[in-house]
Amino acid sequence: MKIREIVLPGDLLGERKGRKLGAGVYEENDKVFSKFLGIPRVSENELSVIPLSGTYLPRFGDRVIGIVESVELSGWFLDINSPYPAFLPLSEGVEEFVDLQRVDLTRFYDIGDVIFCKLSRVTKDKTVQASMRDFESRKLRNGVLIKVTPTKIPRIIGKEGSMITLIKNKTKCEIVTGQNGLIWIRGERKDKAIEAILTVEKESHTIGLTEKIEKMLGE
Amino acid sequence: MKRTSKELIVGGIRTDKRLPEQAREIKMKVGNIFSANGSAEVRFGRTVALASVHGPRPLFPRHLQESQTGILRVRYNMAPFSVVDRKPPGPDRRSIELSKVIRLALEPALFLEDYPKATVDGFIEIIQADGSTRVTGINALSLALASAGIPMRDLVAACSIGKVDGTLVVDLNGEEDNNSEADIPFAMMPNKNLVTLLQMDGILTKEELMKLLDMAKKMCKKIYEMQREALLEKYKGEE
Numbered sequence: 001m002k003i004r005e006i007v008l009p010g011d012l013l014g015e016r017k018g019r020k021l022g023a024g025v026y027e028e029n030d031k032v033f034s035k036f037l038g039i040p041r042v043s044e045n046e047l048s049v050i051p052l053s054g055t056y057l058p059r060f061g062d063r064v065i066g067i068v069e070s071v072e073l074s075g076w077f078l079d080i081n082s083p084y085p086a087f088l089p090l091s092e093g094v095e096e097f098v099d100l101q102r103v104d105l106t107r108f109y110d111i112g113d114v115i116f117c118k119l120s121r122v123t124k125d126k127t128v129q130a131s132m133r134d135f136e137s138r139k140l141r142n143g144v145l146i147k148v149t150p151t152k153i154p155r156i157i158g159k160e161g162s163m164i165t166l167i168k169n170k171t172k173c174e175i176v177t178g179q180n181g182l183i184w185i186r187g188e189r190k191d192k193a194i195e196a197i198l199t200v201e202k203e204s205h206t207i208g209l210t211e212k213i214e215k216m217l218g219e
Numbered sequence: 220m221k222r223t224s225k226e227l228i229v230g231g232i233r234t235d236k237r238l239p240e241q242a243r244e245i246k247m248k249v250g251n252i253f254s255a256n257g258s259a260e261v262r263f264g265r266t267v268a269l270a271s272v273h274g275p276r277p278l279f280p281r282h283l284q285e286s287q288t289g290i291l292r293v294r295y296n297m298a299p300f301s302v303v304d305r306k307p308p309g310p311d312r313r314s315i316e317l318s319k320v321i322r323l324a325l326e327p328a329l330f331l332e333d334y335p336k337a338t339v340d341g342f343i344e345i346i347q348a349d350g351s352t353r354v355t356g357i358n359a360l361s362l363a364l365a366s367a368g369i370p371m372r373d374l375v376a377a378c379s380i381g382k383v384d385g386t387l388v389v390d391l392n393g394e395e396d397n398n399s400e401a402d403i404p405f406a407m408m409p410n411k412n413l414v415t416l417l418q419m420d421g422i423l424t425k426e427e428l429m430k431l432l433d434m435a436k437k438m439c440k441k442i443y444e445m446q447r448e449a450l451l452e453k454y455k456g457e458e
Contacts, residue, residue: 006451006454008365008374008447008450008451009328009365009370009371009372009373009374010371010372010373010374010408010410010411011410012410024370026330026372033372033373033410035330035370035371035372036368036370036371037365037366037368037450051368052368052454053256053257053366053367053368054256054367054368054369055256055274055275055276055368057333057334083274083275083276083277083334083336083337084277084336084337085277124335125286125287125335125336126334126335126336126337151368205454
């Protein structure tokens with residue numbers, strides 16, 4: 001089986017030569033090194049490394065799956081599978097006017113509810129704000145939630161969604177992927193879908209994976 | 220272990236049939252603890268260290284949080300059965316000091332500023348002790364940090380050096396450690412050629428020290444190659 005090239009922390013990726021620095025690299029004396037154990041991406045205008053493991057770091061604009069951790073006076077705290085919780089304010093979470101004197105916020109989202117939302121603000125010291133004002137954002141009912149390595153989400157989605165569309169079509173499941181490494185699945189053949197997703201995660205550094213998954217789900 | 224009166228180096232050969240500049244058999248394995256974010260096991264002869272990394276994760280109580288950077292916490296612990304005489308369990312002066320020393324040896328290699336307010340927790344368990352436990356622990360924790368996906372400048376490789384029976388040696392075992400004229404734990408970032416740990420106990424001349432440091436650097440580069448192999452092995456194995 002073919003394996004993509006892997007670099008370790010401290011490995012030299014090359015001279016910078018005015019190129020852009022992507023994620024997972026650092027520069028010393030015009031030389032660029034890897035920060036992670038991962039797959040290097042060296043092109044004419046950018047140098048970056050995709051780590052093979054690690055926790056999720058919130059970034060502005062990411063669509064994530066959160067689990068309601070606590071209900072506050074005017075919003076909710078979400079666990080987004082990261083060292084930092086995200087705050088979902090009432091104004092960003094609910095469309096209608098809510099009279100806080102009369103209404104209990106658990107009416108909208110209660111502890112343990114699963115929400116697909118967008119990160120609308122991330123400050124430098126990692127205070128995170130979430131928002132539901134996005135066309136895809138919603139509460140996810142029923143279904144199962146699985147956890148994968150967050151850095152492998154792009155591989156699970158595939159080029160322009162090729163991999164995830166394949167899994168969705170073959171298993172007829174509803175699948176929502178959060179960029180924080182949580183994946184929500186609902187449908188009859190969810191076991192098959194989970195198996196496929198975990199295979200992609202485990203073998204993300206190998207080549208020719210789409211064919212393998214197609215074969216696996218074809219049976 | 221008590222001091223022995225027997226000769227430890229006879230005709231240039233050490234008690235475990237090694238040459239002065241030869242290390243014990245070294246074995247490394249990455250990823251054997253399922254619940255941790257990263258883990259590793261390193262063996263230097265009969266010394267066995269198990270390391271695991273949890274995090275980055277939220278840090279409580281809050282007064283420990285640093286708003287500009289994350290922190291690294293290290294716990295070094297020796298199992299009661301790891302030595303010949305039973306070691307009373309729990310932290311003691313020695314293990315608290317070693318925890319700090321190991322933390323200071325690894326901190327320069329990490330980009331903790333990427334994780335403000337959070338913590339990275341490293342645990343080192345010495346399952347079997349036969350000298351050079353702190354450097355074995357550093358090697359193991361460095362592997363565990365890399366496999367946990369913590370951003371690092373470089374891996375950290377470590378080894379011990381010293382003077383036994385008037386001979387300069389690399390990688391002291393328990394017996395040599397207890398009867399040495401001097402011993403030095405040493406850690407470095409091999410790619411950067413930067414030293415992160417240097418402690419010394421005993422008496423050496425300046426020339427001897429400089430010679431020992433050269434030997435240590437050579438040894439660390441060898442250990443670094445083994446660390447690389449161990450990390451890459453984990454991903455080759457998954458077919």
